[in-house]
Amino acid sequence: MKFAVVQFPGSNCDQDCIAAINGLDGLHAEYVWHKETSLDDFDAIVLPGGFAYGDYLRCGAIARFSPIMRAVISDAHAGKLVLGTCNGFQVLCEAGLLPGALVRNRSLRFVCDMVTTRVEVDDFPFTQGCPKGTLLRMPVAHGEGCFFADAETLRELNANQQVILRYADSVGRAAPGANPNGSIENIAGICNRERNVFGLMPHPDRASDARLGSVDGARIFRSMMQRINASRAPTVSDRVKQVA
Amino acid sequence: MKVKVVVMPKAAVLDPQGNAVRDAMRHLGMPEVRSVRIGKYMEIDVEGKNGDELESRLHDLCRDLLSNPVIEDYELTKNEEQR
Numbered sequence: 001m002k003f004a005v006v007q008f009p010g011s012n013c014d015q016d017c018i019a020a021i022n023g024l025d026g027l028h029a030e031y032v033w034h035k036e037t038s039l040d041d042f043d044a045i046v047l048p049g050g051f052a053y054g055d056y057l058r059c060g061a062i063a064r065f066s067p068i069m070r071a072v073i074s075d076a077h078a079g080k081l082v083l084g085t086c087n088g089f090q091v092l093c094e095a096g097l098l099p100g101a102l103v104r105n106r107s108l109r110f111v112c113d114m115v116t117t118r119v120e121v122d123d124f125p126f127t128q129g130c131p132k133g134t135l136l137r138m139p140v141a142h143g144e145g146c147f148f149a150d151a152e153t154l155r156e157l158n159a160n161q162q163v164i165l166r167y168a169d170s171v172g173r174a175a176p177g178a179n180p181n182g183s184i185e186n187i188a189g190i191c192n193r194e195r196n197v198f199g200l201m202p203h204p205d206r207a208s209d210a211r212l213g214s215v216d217g218a219r220i221f222r223s224m225m226q227r228i229n230a231s232r233a234p235t236v237s238d239r240v241k242q243v244a
Numbered sequence: 245m246k247v248k249v250v251v252m253p254k255a256a257v258l259d260p261q262g263n264a265v266r267d268a269m270r271h272l273g274m275p276e277v278r279s280v281r282i283g284k285y286m287e288i289d290v291e292g293k294n295g296d297e298l299e300s301r302l303h304d305l306c307r308d309l310l311s312n313p314v315i316e317d318y319e320l321t322k323n324e325e326q327r
Contacts, residue, residue, distance in 0.1 A: 057284075058312055065309070094312065101314040103253075108260050148257055148315055182258070 001225055003029040004042035006072070006088075008063045013049035013086065013205055020208035021046070021221055034066040043228050044081040045072055047088025049141070049203060059102060059144045060090035069095055081125060081224050082197045086142055089189075089199030098192055098199045099157065100149035106182025110143040114213060115180055117188045117202060118168035121161045124191065126198045128223035135172055136165070136216040138202035140180055145201040147183035147190070157190060165189035165200055245290045246323035247302060251311045252283035286310065294322060 005017045014031060021029035029046070032039065039045055052063035063069070069091075076082045076097050084092040092098045105111060119127050119134040130136065149157060157163050165188040169178040174186040181201070189200030204217025253259045259281050266280040292298050302320060311318040 057310070061309060061312065093314075099314075101312055103257060103315060104260055106258060106260050108264055146258070150256060150314075182260075 001027055001043050001228060002041060003027060003044045003046055003221075003224075004032045004039050005029050005046045005048055006032050006034060006068055007048075008034045008050070008052035008066060008091075010052045010054055010063075011048050011050035011087070013203065016203070016205040017046050017048045017085070020205040020217065023208060024218060024221055024225070027221060027225055032068060034063070034068045037067050037071055039068070039071045039075050039080075042080075044083070044224050045075060047072070047082070047084040047091050048205065049086030049088060052087055052091060055087075055144070058094065059087060060092075060094035063087075063091045064095040073097060076192075076197050079194070079196050081228065083126065083204075083220070083224065084197075084199040085203055085205060086140075086145070086201055089201055090144065092197060092199045097197045098190055099153050099162075100147055100190065102144050102201070103146045103148050104144050105142070105146050105180075110141070111145070111180045112139070112141040113180060114139050115188075115202060116168050116170055116172075116178065117165040117200075118172050118174060120163050120166055124164055124198075124223075125195060125227040126191075126220050126223050127164065128226045130219055130223070133172065135168060135170075136202075136207075136219065137214040138204055138207040138217050139212075139214075140202050141206075142181070142201055145181040145183065147181075147187040147201075149184060154184060157187075158185075160193055162191050162193065162195075163187055163189075164191050164198060165202070245292055245294050245298060247288050247290065247299075248321045248323065249286040249288060249306060249310055249318055250283060250321075251286070251316050251318045252281060253316055257315045283316075 119130045166174040166186040167178045191198045204220040207214040207217030262280040262282045269277045306318045
């Protein structure tokens with residue numbers, strides 16, 4: 001199974017993503033330069049962290065107009081799994097694939113820390129095997145990770161179970177003290193209504209190797225693989241064709 | 245044609261940068277400061293004369309690129325001296 005890791009000028013977690021994904025059995029990841037125009041050869045798409053286009057103007061504002069983004073948007077609309085971590089999350093919001101926006105951390109500080117997030121939903125394509133309430137430990141490293149959405153959008157996000165991860169303390173309470181950046185309602189990750197586009201500020205790519213202190217991030221990549229495999233389980237008519 | 249674009253965070257969006265500057269101003273002897281909001285100011289020089297078509301394209305780009313309507317408002321003004 002092949003994952004694309006999109007490289008924008010200024011991406012800096014592209015190698016982390018490639019290493020994390022290629023370290024998992026059954027998965028293979030390849031770089032795709034932002035000037036490319038097709039992602040047809042890939043089963044899933046990852047937009048990595050970094051500072052695409054120097055984060056000039058706003059984080060993700062210029063990256064969203066890269067040639068590859070047309071393919072990302074059309075593949076997302078076609079149902080392909082799209083994961084955006086950190087800067088990738090910002091790009092997805094700017095591109096309109098996810099609602100809301102990521103603004104300057106409330107503290108005005110760049111935060112670089114291991115955080116705990118709580119899974120808020122059951123049976124989500126990116127968190128298979130992590131039932132509601134599961135705690136995932138992953139690092140964050142960002143200056144603009146404060147999630148903002150207006151009241152109406154926030155209500156919709158909650159009503160449609162689109163809030164996937166909230167920052168939580170070590171026993172799973174989404175307390176203000178566990179919020180590293182001032183995100184509204186401790187939101188760390190959200191998905192689109194169709195549930196195939198997922199953006200989160202924490203780095204699953206930096207939490208996929210025990211030597212880095214957590215392997216919880218690998219659960220997200222494995223979940224994507226499971227979901228894609230499940231969606232490909234041969235149907236009866238496929239089996240008939242194979243036999244024939 | 246020269247235009248100026250000012251992009252400001254919406255009122256509902258927290259502006260921690262503005263708050264930090266407000267606090268610094270109060271600290272430096274101006275306790276009267278009520279609030280500070282920090283935005284962006286851009287000067288743009290465009291080839292061509294003032295025209296509705298050019299202006300409407302600029303507005304499109306203000307919405308798509310120069311500002312993010314989720315968190316910001318923009319204001320575009322034409323430089324009157326250029327007329």
